[in-house]
Amino acid sequence: MISPNTSASPLVLSDVTHRFGEHAALHDISLEIPAGRIIGLLGRNGAGKTTLLNISAGLLLPSAGTCRTLDIPSGQLDTPQLTRLGLVQQEGRYLEWMTVRQQLDFNASFYPRWDRDLEKRLVEALEVDPKRKIVQLSPGDRQKVGILLGVCHRPSLLLLDEPISALDPIVRKRMLDFLLELLRDDGCTVVISSHILNDVEKIVDWIVALDSGELVENTPFDSLQESFAEWTLTSTNGALPETFAEPFVITHQGDARQALLHVRTTDSEAVTRFAASHHVEIRSRPLNLDEMFPLLTSQRKKQP
């Protein structure tokens, strides 16, 4: 486990396992979410992201292990903690007969710190019509309502489960800008799970990746970005080998003359050594999160 060096982590999971019958949605997860960061929670469908977020919010209880949210076991979250917690669910269900305004007012009545100015600003930025009934809203508009309900009380820990999947690119950008603002103004810790990685990588500074219920990555985004690269090899002396034995090589495709490698290494001398040992010319290119994502799972299997 790689633990960030923070004093008060708002979310700590220790050996958390969660089972739905025979199926283990999460298996032995231990991690500490660093405070005041935007954490990207990545994983394929069924990786356990929603389960992890639901456990963090106290909606599910772990089958084994402990989860502490805002310094208290997540199953015991009560009014003082819940006023500091924001949750935006992937398919949140609201009181469908209400208008957006009624739903906002209803939720606001439970929070002493509900920020009406922020609400007004977000309603305009997200282009939500407060007079419309929730039942009449499109999935995207319902997602916007979920975001409004999750953030207008200015939480110190915000859990976002696929919050932007149904939003159009313009609203998505506004939403991401707002999250950065929330981080800047309130020091809010944001955990965001999303498949729209191109957008997420603009704001996240920490990556937590899950694969089949297991933790495969828990790293600052910068160091992750520095460690992954795409090498284009051109042979300078004879044919290239069919495989490369170096443990940092994750994928390899090409022919005897040229090859494309995806590598993960923190060793700055690795390029020079590799070029010298294989008699190749290397052009290196950093990867974006979209390209890194499939490697995060496959490289784990290669790790000793």
Added chain:
Amino acid sequence: MNARAYFTILRPVHSIVITLFGFCVWAWLNSLFHVSQEALFYTLAIFSPVFLGSVLLGPIHEVMHRSFSAVLPGARLTLLKWHLGAVSLTALLLSVASVRLVRTIPAVALIGLIIAGLALPVLNNRKRWKQLPSSFFTFLLFGVILAASARTSVVIFCQQSPWIVLLMGIGCACSCFRIGFLRRNVQERWREPNFFCFQSMVPLLCSDMILHAASQQAQLAQKQTPMEGTAWSVCAVSSSLRDWIAVVYHARFGRISRFRHLIQLSLSGLGMMPFIVGISYLGSKLSLPELCRLLVEAGKPRGSADHQALFSAFMLFPVFASSSALLAATRAIVPAANFPIARPRLAACMFINAGLLSALVLAAYLLGAVVTMVAASSIAGVPFEPGMLQKSVASFLILPPLIATGLGIVFMRNAGLRFIASAIFSLGTLFATVAIAVRFAPWVTSPHGLLVCAAATVIAAWLSWRAARNYYGTCDLTCPIAWIKKLGIGVA
């Protein structure tokens, strides 16, 4: 949560509509069974608390069944506090009313029953939203049975041990609130989001919610694995109308085969027999053989059906039959999916299915009426003669043109015209027509009468078919027959 938020979720107008509806049904049932002596006691001390408790609790449970509420700070205790307040106020009002109006039962016992009745619905775990209508009707049935059966033991116990009743009531209420608002039980609720309270499902006022609830239920049904042998088994659908009729039927009624449908309808037709005879029996104060003898005599060609006790036997069967047939037909004409067929073919499929289904319903109820007369002659000790069925058959013969006309009205596009036509074609018209048919049964069953009925049926069916073809030819196929769906018919 402040008072404004509480009243927002309670929706006073919807709550009043629901309450009035409940009390109207209750009053009608009371009048039907001629329950007068203890009716007030049962209304104020048992029916009203449980019913009002359910009405007040529905919105609270609806909030709990939504995922957003799981992380609302202090929601559980706040909702408990407001519900407790509303229940206490209702208990006070009911207690004052019952103490003033019910003289035969000690006040202490009445208060105990009211408190328990108001708290009892808290235990409803509402695991499936389908339980909403079923629990409501089970409750009504329970009320009917209670009101109609021997109830002296409850009354005597209340009179003899009022303080025990009060203590039991308070204990019951405390337990209900404690269990119902346990943190664990409340947290379990958000996982079942398909619960909609009475206030959210008022026909006409909440038509969009009725549609939404139906679509949620349909999604839920799709996730469930179909029962073995009930899935669609035809691997290729040909272009024949017959095949498409089967497809459209299967999409609407899904797992029920036509044979099972027929059996179910026949059972419902036969099931009406004890109900209708029971109403006549309870209302007449006659012994059963006497009532059956009257019924058999009245059924004969020259018999008179003027006796009040016979009203239900000859009138209610055809009236229930036509209502059920029209309801089945309107369910059948709402397409359950977007089918890849031409509009005229869709119209034909829908219309034929509606016709077949309503014919089946009529046949099932006619069977019920025939069996009733056979059973009555047996109980009365009179040999059965086919002539005894004349009035029943006559009352059913005039139904096909009426149902076809009703179906034609459903297809009317102009809402104003449809409203006027529906007002003319109301339950009153149906009663009057059936009454005329019963009175002039010999003529209706004569060759002339049969010819007129057949001609009327053909003309009404043809007009109805034209209306259906025009409707499906130009309607919005993304939401056809929307006004029927908004009434909650044909959506599930």
